[in-house]
Amino acid sequence: MEEHRGMESIKGDGSTEPGRSAYHHGDLRNALLRAATELASAGGPEAVVLREAARRVGVSPTAAYRHFAGQGELLQAVKDLGQEELAVSMQAAVDECPDTGDPGEVAMSRAKAVGRGYLRFAFAEPGLFRTAFCHNPLAPVPDSPDHAGKEDYPSYALLAAVLDDLVTTGRMPPTRRPGAEITAWSAVHGLAQLVIDGPLHDLAPAELAAATESLLHTTTSGMCT
Amino acid sequence: MEEHRGMESIKGDGSTEPGRSAYHHGDLRNALLRAATELASAGGPEAVVLREAARRVGVSPTAAYRHFAGQGELLQAVKDLGQEELAVSMQAAVDECPDTGDPGEVAMSRAKAVGRGYLRFAFAEPGLFRTAFCHNPLAPVPDSPDHAGKEDYPSYALLAAVLDDLVTTGRMPPTRRPGAEITAWSAVHGLAQLVIDGPLHDLAPAELAAATESLLHTTTSGMCT
DNA sequence: TGTACATCAGTGAACGCGCGTTCACTGATGTAC
DNA sequence: TGTACATCAGTGAACGCGCGTTCACTGATGTAC
Secondary structure, three states, X not given: OOOOOOOHHHHHXXXXXXXXXXXXOOOXXXXXXXHHHHHHHHHOHHHOOHHHHHHHHOOOHHHHOOOOOOHHHHHHHHHHHHHHHHHHHHHHHHHOOOXXXXXXXXXXXXXXXXXXXXXXXXXXXXXXXXXXXXXXOOOOOOOOOOOOOHHHOHHHHHHHHXXXXXXXXXXXXXXXXXXXXXXXXXXXXXXXXXXXXXXXXXXXXHHXXXXXXXXXXXXXXXXXX | OOOOOOOHHHHHOOOOOOOOOOOOOOOHHHHHHHHHHHHHHXXXXXXXXXXXXXXXXXXXXXXXXXXXXXXXXXXXXXXXXHHHHHHHHHHHHHHOOOOOOOHHHXXXXXXXXXXXXXXXXXXXXXXXXXXXXXXOOOOOXXXXXXXXXXXXXXXXXXXXHHHHHHHHOOOOOHHHOOOHHHHHXXXXXXXXXXXXXXXXXXXXXXXXXXXXXXXXXXXXXHHOO
């Protein structure tokens, strides 16, 4: 169901000679998902339109139903992909932190980096970011990561680990640890929302960078007192 | 255009005798706005449907065009109303702060109160809150309050005033003042978003209250160091 | 005080739009014998 | 190695939906004389 062996037919040559075959696409599910992701990237969740994705792939709308139960499932796939890319961006930012030898300092700079990676993705891919967090009426929002939905938010584990480090290195008082994820997440998520399609949409790049660093500073230092 | 004198016809008796008149509604613009606001309140911005508002008022869809240029203008009116109610909620929360005699303490508790009022409104009126910040493709998002759009966000002046007090009472170092609005706004806005239709939708009331206070504490104390 | 008339605020039917989805179908593929 | 056949992955036409909006219209209202 999931594996196809005949992939060489499309992998080998992008050019399908006209009239000849290409009837069985071979990788239609991924092609549709890629098209849908481009739509989300350009226009946000509202733009994830099954018919348009099919159109872009050059296939009839009906064909999509061989691979997705419907529009809701297609959108959900894009959402999941967005969440994953968000986590990748956060991890990348953390990996940029130099090891200065001072564990507390490293933990602190990693905590900021997690947020920086979050915002970097949000600003670089606003449409996909919005889609990752959009409400999908055809598929319920998964549970909070604090409850049962941990695996639905791959970035959450990363955030939790970084905050734990703040405690073990003595930077954050253990009493302040509970709920710290929510506060940290709220701060970066709010800035992303206000900037992406809210009142702060017209912030200049320099203002944006300043606001980002100021927010990261305020939030991390607020958690450590 | 704006003033009607013949209002007693509807103000006097809610019951319009059947067959008799009620042809000229007298206050249709407000009736439509009220209906649209109820739609937003119950279903968010997507639910603000011109035809449905007209239906609820008992009038043909066309009639709405006497009072609004179109759906976009109706939605905009609901947005503005939502922003105003948000500001009212914030002001009410500030007014609850007792004057302990210590100006610095008062400024601090007011800063938290502003955020508390924001979140109180968001959680009490999620649909209207979402509408207040929704993207309206038929009317451009006004400029940032930092730039030209101050009057479009009545709550902003309140936030700025409260933050100023933190500086004048010596609680916040003046160097930390620039950008403080954005950080504060982001924190509360992010929590609202994550809870209202995001991953934290299933937080229990107690968890929500704890998260709120924790966030307010972290943010205010982070700004004051 | 009465009447003609301009204006105002509604009606109701119709339009086009693009969507998600379903239907009966058909061409291509791989496998059992 | 060939052939019959089940299955798989597409096609294309059509459906219903509800929306925003426009059209020509008409009933009610207020005002000038």
